[in-house]
Amino acid sequence: MKLQMMHFLTFRIHARNFIEPTIIHKWNQDQLNLIRELQEGGNVAVAGDMRADTPGHSAKFGSYTVMHMETNKILDLRLVQSNEVGGSYHMENEGLKRCLDKLESNGLAVDYIVTDRHPQIQKYLRDRNITQFYDVWHFEKGLSKNLDKLSKMKDCEVLKKWLHSIKNHVYWSAISSESGPEKVAKWNSLQNHIQNVHVHDNHLFPVCEHPDKVSRDPKKWFQPGSVALHKVEKLLYNKRVLKDIEKLSHNFQTSSLEAFHSLILRFAPKNVIFPFIGMLCRLYLAAMHYNENANREQATTTEGQAVLLIHKVFEDPKPYAEEQHAIPIPPTLSSQYEKPSKEEVIAQRVPRPRGGRNPTYCPAGSGN
Structure with missing residues (x-):
């Protein structure tokens, strides 16, 4: 079709130098403003839940989200890589810990939290002396x-x-x-x-x-x-x-969090692999989009059609690069293995038999 397309490496350069620093700075700015607003009201009631980047129990990433229940807004969101905590089973507990540490460091105390019945979460909140209710x-x-x-x-x-x-x-x-x-x-x-x-x-x-x-x-x-x-x-x-x-929650539930997890799929589909910062920025975008529309009626035109888009532009995101570089990036999962040489891989390759048959199987009467 002779279309002029941007090369993937060009996109990554633009993302690394312009898009990602802007997203991280905007999220940090919005989060700080939200926390300052909530500090005036005293202790807060929140809900927490984890989302894995792939189905099953062997996910690479786990993102833990804490939502303020009264305003229906995302308070904090932490991305954990499985090799940081010794396996995907421990990602949920670590994500919650980082979220609560973030809120406490900014002077925001949690009155109670609504979660699922994950055993590690129960023990951790009990040790931290935080009241826990279960999602019905x-x-x-x-x-x-x-x-x-x-x-x-x-x-x-x-x-x-x-x-x-x-x-x-x-x-x-x-x-x-x-x-x-x-x-x-x-x-x-x-x-x-x-x-x-x-x-x-x-x-x-x-x-x-x-x-x-x-x-x-x-x-x-x-x-x-x-x-x-x-x-x-x-x-x-x-x-x-x-x-x-x-211990069932008699007030708030985690249904809004489940809705947010569904929204993340539009920014970070589970069938696509992203690098750590790429995944984190997509989560931040989803959170900012959700918070922007958390308690807002759908805008419509004079003809009654839905209005969906709002523009915000940062002309020069370079000053925000320091915030991006301050994020600790865990080593890749493959870094714990020694990379073999090309010759070793070729020597170990087992070719697939023609016709897809098992080479050790001989049909009766074949004479083999």
Whole structure:
């Protein structure tokens, strides 16, 4: 087509000298202004979650995000490379640590944080003496999988009629309560409710709040002493579940963070490999875009069409290069291995057999 295209090396030169320093400076400037605004309101409620750059458990990068829940804005975002912390399993804990250190160093104290139930995160926040609540969706998702599996057993078919109601009860127990014991009391009421008993031996929640009416399907109730009831009670009322119910967040959730993670895909798709600074800048761009539109109605033209673009230009980003150079870049994952010579690689190469067949396999009757 004889199109004049910019060479990739030319793009990298422009990115390194102009684009990346500008993005880093703008993010640092916006973040500092946001933190200063929040300092006036005292301790803050935040949510935190990690996003891996690839699916699965062997990701190269992990980005941990902390969001201020009342303003729905990204407070801090940290990129961790797996070889910095001894493996991808430890990236989430390290990312949270760096975010909290950043907030504390700028005089912003965390009142409580809403996260998933990652074991390392639980221990770290407990040692740091920071109140933690669990996101309801993450808890309900895991519980619903176990319930769905149980409902497929022959003696637990009655459970299928209750799957949706139990899911709703998880959310209601958390959101309608003001304390951990109240959440547990409301959750325990389900044990009686599924047996058609609606008065409970707990002063925090003595009676079901639903209207008193006769069911159209009397077979939907669990029978006392049945195998199905025993298995459901064992799943719903073990010590771990009750402990997690008590810590479910009754106010904010991490759904906005999940929306932000979806937005990152438009700036840094998971099927594309980026260098450390390249990935970091794309995360910063996504965060600035999200914060810019966090609590803002969609702008429209006089014809009612959406307006999507805002321009901000830095004519000379060279003074901001020092901020970029101050970011510690971990060594590449391949740096821990010794690079073989070209001759060694060629000598070790095993050619693929013609026709894609296994060279050691001889079909019967071939005479080989």
